[in-house]
Amino acid sequence: MKSVLVTGGAGFIGSHTCLLLLEQGYNIFVIDSFINSSSRSIKKVLLILKEMGIDAQRKIHLTNGDIKNPSDIEHIFKMSYKLDKKIEAVIHFAGLKSVSDSIIDPISYWENNVVGTINLCKVMEKYNCKNIVFSSSATVYKTESNKLLNEENICEPVNPYGYTKLTIERILKNLHSSKSSNWRIASLRYFNPVGAHHSGFIGEDPLGKANNIYPQITRVAIGKQSRLKIFGSDWPTSDGTGVRDYIHVMDLAEGHLSALNYLIKKKPQFIAINLGTGKGTTVLEFIKIFEKVNKVKVPFSFEDRRPGDNASVIADNSLAKSLLNWHPKRNIEDICKDGWNWQVNNPKGYLN
Ligand code: NAD
Numbered sequence: 001m002k003s004v005l006v007t008g009g010a011g012f013i014g015s016h017t018c019l020l021l022l023e024q025g026y027n028i029f030v031i032d033s034f035i036n037s038s039s040r041s042i043k044k045v046l047l048i049l050k051e052m053g054i055d056a057q058r059k060i061h062l063t064n065g066d067i068k069n070p071s072d073i074e075h076i077f078k079m080s081y082k083l084d085k086k087i088e089a090v091i092h093f094a095g096l097k098s099v100s101d102s103i104i105d106p107i108s109y110w111e112n113n114v115v116g117t118i119n120l121c122k123v124m125e126k127y128n129c130k131n132i133v134f135s136s137s138a139t140v141y142k143t144e145s146n147k148l149l150n151e152e153n154i155c156e157p158v159n160p161y162g163y164t165k166l167t168i169e170r171i172l173k174n175l176h177s178s179k180s181s182n183w184r185i186a187s188l189r190y191f192n193p194v195g196a197h198h199s200g201f202i203g204e205d206p207l208g209k210a211n212n213i214y215p216q217i218t219r220v221a222i223g224k225q226s227r228l229k230i231f232g233s234d235w236p237t238s239d240g241t242g243v244r245d246y247i248h249v250m251d252l253a254e255g256h257l258s259a260l261n262y263l264i265k266k267k268p269q270f271i272a273i274n275l276g277t278g279k280g281t282t283v284l285e286f287i288k289i290f291e292k293v294n295k296v297k298v299p300f301s302f303e304d305r306r307p308g309d310n311a312s313v314i315a316d317n318s319l320a321k322s323l324l325n326w327h328p329k330r331n332i333e334d335i336c337k338d339g340w341n342w343q344v345n346n347p348k349g350y351l352n
């Protein structure tokens with residue numbers, strides 16, 4: 001397989017995955033509406049590769065397009081044929097991802113995530129491209145205990161965002177089960193992606209307000225915010241704060257290449273796979289490690305629990321390990337170091 005379409009490739013996880021794809025010699029086509037990103041991330045990806053002695057300029061075709069418009073997607077498939085770089089697989093990151101925004105504006109989430117994916121699948125069918133790796137999320141799970149979550153756990157999302165992800169999984173599963181199907185589909189359920197590429201050239205730079213813990217920690221550490229609000233000190237966890245499975249974005253990116261390699265070697269199938277480390281970290285532990293590794297202070301205060309939160313969300317990642325031969329290599333210290341390096345070198349994100 002030589003050519004891959006990456007939807008949402010300018011975004012946080014997409015840009016890190018594009019870097020790896022280009023490093024491995026793939027031709028990539030990227031479609032991004034830049035609703036939550038900037039084309040500068042791709043420029044930085046090319047810069048990292050240049051420093052590695054790889055000129056990937058001609059290997060990447062970036063299009064400003066929206067998957068809500070089927071013609072934007074078809075345009076790229078046509079281009080790939082014209083260039084004799086026929087797209088053989090898709091890594092599908094494009095989507096809206098804020099849990100809170102999805103509660104305020106559910107229609108946009110259904111339209112963007114679900115309609116966008118249906119458009120994509122239709123064009124893929126038309127061009128007989130039936131290999132897809134999809135960005136799902138741990139938000140599809142119903143989490144009631146502190147047990148590790150495996151792929152068989154009950155899927156019952158608690159917010160519209162999670163429902164869009166579960167619905168897309170069902171559409172993809174139906175596609176695979178359809179009569180003449182030879183779709184190969186991996187739905188990767190990410191736990192909490194954080195960190196940045198160790199170069200400090202690319203990282204997370206959301207355009208709107210970022211509610212997730214990591215951007216909040218770095219905002220406080222750099223002095224843009226006076227303290228971190230910790231949502232809840234009375235959770236049934238070791239220190240009373242929420243536990244999550246934080247996974248380094250480069251480990252996650254590697255998981256996509258492993259999933260792609262797995263799919264093309266195997267028979268047509270739909271498979272859902274957790275991508276997490278299997279290790280939980282409390283909010284207080286996260287802050288302490290961040291302070292120690294980066295020698296900075298992160299003042300905090302305890303607040304009420306945030307509505308819709310769970311005590312503990314940790315992956316059982318044994319399926320990814322056995323099936324994909326994928327093993328997360330970076331730990332929480334690496335996450336803190338690399339994410340901070342990105343923040344310090346790019347205080348204004350890609351606007352620098
Ligand atoms: P991101 O917002 O940085 O990247 C998504 C990219 O898709 C952005 O570049 C955005 O501009 C683009 N996009 C959105 N809608 C589009 C559309 N209609 N057409 C074309 N481009 C569009 O987010 P991310 O953190 O890189 O997440 C990537 C995927 O992983 C998303 O689907 C997200 O739901 C999923 N996911 C993310 C997390 C997380 O915490 N980061 C966790 C689980 C799942």
Ligand code: UFG
Nearest residue numbers: 137138139190191192211212213216229230231242244309
């Ligand atoms: N937290 C705080 N203060 C903050 C932000 C978060 O204490 O300012 C706590 C939360 O209460 C939680 C933990 O930090 O205990 C992690 O919260 P995040 O908002 O960073 O992440 P979530 O686990 O709520 O959700 C994230 C993404 C989802 C994704 C999910 C996958 O936002 O898109 O992980 O598990 F689907």
